[in-house]
Structures are given as structure tokens and as C-alpha cells.
Amino acid sequence: MHGSGQDKMIRETEKPRLLVVMGPTAVGKTGTAIALAKLCNGEIVSADSMQVYRHMDIGTAKPTPAEQGLVHHHLIDIVDPDEAFSAASYMERARAAITDLHRQGKGIVVAGGTGLYIRALLGGLFDGPGADEALRRSYAAILEREGKPGLYEILKSKDSRAAAIIHPNDAARTVRALEVLELTGVSIVEQQQDHGFAQRPYSVLKIGLRMERPLLYERIEARTDQMMAQGFLEEVQRLLDMGFSEDLKPMQALGYRQLVRVLRGTLDLEEAVRSIKRETRHYAKRQLTWFGADPEISWFDAGDREEIVRSAGRFLGEKSL
RNA sequence: GGGUCGGUAGCUCAGUCGGUAGAGCAUCGGACUGAAAAUCCGAGUGUCGACAGUUCAAUUCUGUCCUGACCCA
Secondary structure, three states: OOOHHHHHHHHHHOOOEEEEEEOOOOOOHHHHHHHHHHHOOEEEEEOOOOOOEOOOOOOOOOOOHHHHHHOOEEOOOOEOOOOOOOHHHHHHHHHHHHHHHHHOOOEEEEEEOOHHHHHHHHHOOOOOOOOOHHHHHHHHHHHHHHHHHHHHHHHHHHOHHHHHHOOOOOHHHHHHHHHHHHHHOOOHHHHHHHHOOOOOOOEEEEEEEEOOHHHHHHHHHHHHHHHHHOOHHHHHHHHHHOOOOOOOHHHHOOOHHHHHHHHHOOOOHHHHHHHHHHHHHHHHHHHHHHHHOOOOOEEEEOOOHHHHHHHHHHHHHHHHO
């Protein structure tokens, strides 16, 4: 016989169970996540690299106040656009939120389209140094002066293992590899291989939402038009008025960078909307590639809410067995 | 009605002094460990308007037709 005290102990020591809703942009993750959260008396932990920013609402397709009123959302509106943020900050804060929810006995639904953030949350990141702005500025200067070949030559001479993996044109990864080597003395490749995203702090059901490509693209275009109608351009103007520079990372995001140019008068509005639609399609394609490579994902038709709920119920139900 | 210039990839076009063709964008595929809506890599997907003639061989030359733009009436 099991006493209730023992049950409680088992429950407290077992890993938190997570429903993770993933898929390309505009496939309907928000609605599915809300439905699942209601099912399990849960709350939502967003896994979206843009929705973390305050004041960026329309362009990031953030859940509306009404939607956020239905179910509590975490990891949304947690930093200003001029604050540093990263996959590591995400991991730390999302894990804290999950620990909290688990203690409260709440259900937990992770939902988002940022593959790296989900991977970091579920598997960890190698224990390396964060961004070193001074170092990055100095490499940016080298890049400016000598171009990508010059930067890559430095990597080749200092870390041939990393150079073998990183493409000469990929300046972002070249800089990161140099940064890690300089700050730790150990090749980034070695540290990544040792780590291998091997942490398993959670018990997870990965729910992938799929949709026929033409329909997905239609939804992306319709949603872009809707964003414009809702005042996306005005939102960008507001951000600039608040003093957030167009050089900030989040202001380089899809849509924001085009609309900044419209406001600067260097891009035609119609052209900008076309560009946003096109690049959002490309973005969805990259997400599909990322998630498609994950063999742990169970895929569902985005519209088949019943089947998703049934599978989630089975996964969560095992908890009480 | 006459004339000129066009019709080649989904789009805009280049090209072949006759040996079945290639750029940009679109599209498709891939990578991704502290910027990830970022960054980067790869692939041409084609009745060369139609029919006929010349030719070993025609998308290319010739003719007719269809079609678009412009000019003259």
C-alpha cells in the first residue's frame, strides 16, 4: 500500500512533464497551446526569441491580451528591446518558471518556434562564456577591415577544428568560435562535443504541428496583411520614438527591419510588405528544416485538435499510473 | 490596313555567328550550442510562342500564322 505521503514524494522527485508545442510560424501554435493548457490546468511557457521583448507585439504575433487572459503566459514581455538576451538567458529563465509551476503542481505547456531555445531548454547549452561585447567589437573591426576571409584566416590559425566545421562566410559563428577560444582556451568544438545537448531535466512530449505548405504560405501572407492592418508600421514608429535604435538586434528581425526602412523613406511600403511575406516564408522553411531533423517530435495535423489533446492526455495520464 | 521591336524557367531578362540554354528574384533542400525572426551552405525546376521549309542537326536561319507593346494611317 502506498500512503499519500509517499505518492507526494514520488511526485516531487520525478521530472516535470512538459508538453512542447512546436512548428513553423503561423501554423497555430498559440491556439493549440491554450487548449492544452486548459486541459491540464496548466500555464504556457513561451519559446519565442522575439516575444520576449516588450513593445514588440503586432510584428511578433504575440498572444493577444485576451489570449493571455485565458491562460497565464511566461517568458513573454520580459526584456526591453535594448537589453541583451540570448538562448542562455532564455534557458535560465524558462527553467526557473518551469520549476515554479512544477512546485505548484501546475501543468506545463511550452510553445514556440525558436528551435534553439527549445533545444537549450530541454538539453542545456555547453557551459561556456556569454557574449563579450568588447571582444565582438574588435572582431567586427577586423571583419570591416579585412573582410570575411581575413576573419576566417584567424580562426584557421588559432582553431583548425572549428575552422573545419564553420563555413568561411559564416562570420557570426567564426566570431563566436574565436570568442570562446579566447575566453576559455578550449576549442568551441571540443566543448560542444563534450556537451552534446545531453541534459534531460524534463520528461517531454514534443508535439509538432504540420500543415500543407501552400496553406501555410497563404496563412503567412494573410497574417502579414492583418499585421499591417493592425498597425505594425505604427508599432515600429513607436519603438523608434521611444528611443530604441534601428541598430538593435530585435529591430533587425523580420518585418521590423523592412518597416524601419519604410519610415526612413528608403523602401516603398508595398515593396516592404512583399519582402516581409517572402522572408517569413523563408523563415518558416528554416523552422521546418530545424524541427524536421528532430526524430523525437510526434507530428500532428495542425487542425486536428482532438488527436493532439488525446495524445497529450495519454502522456500526462501516465503520471498517475 | 502598313511598319518597328518583342514572345526563352513561376517573374524580369541574357544568350546561342546552327550542335536542345543561364543570371537575379521566386521555389526547393540543408546546416545550426550564449545574435537564432540571427547567420550560413547547396540545387535550374525549360515543348526557347505555333506550324512548315532549308540542314546531318533549328531555340538560333527563312516563310506563314498566333500574340504583346509602340509608331504610321
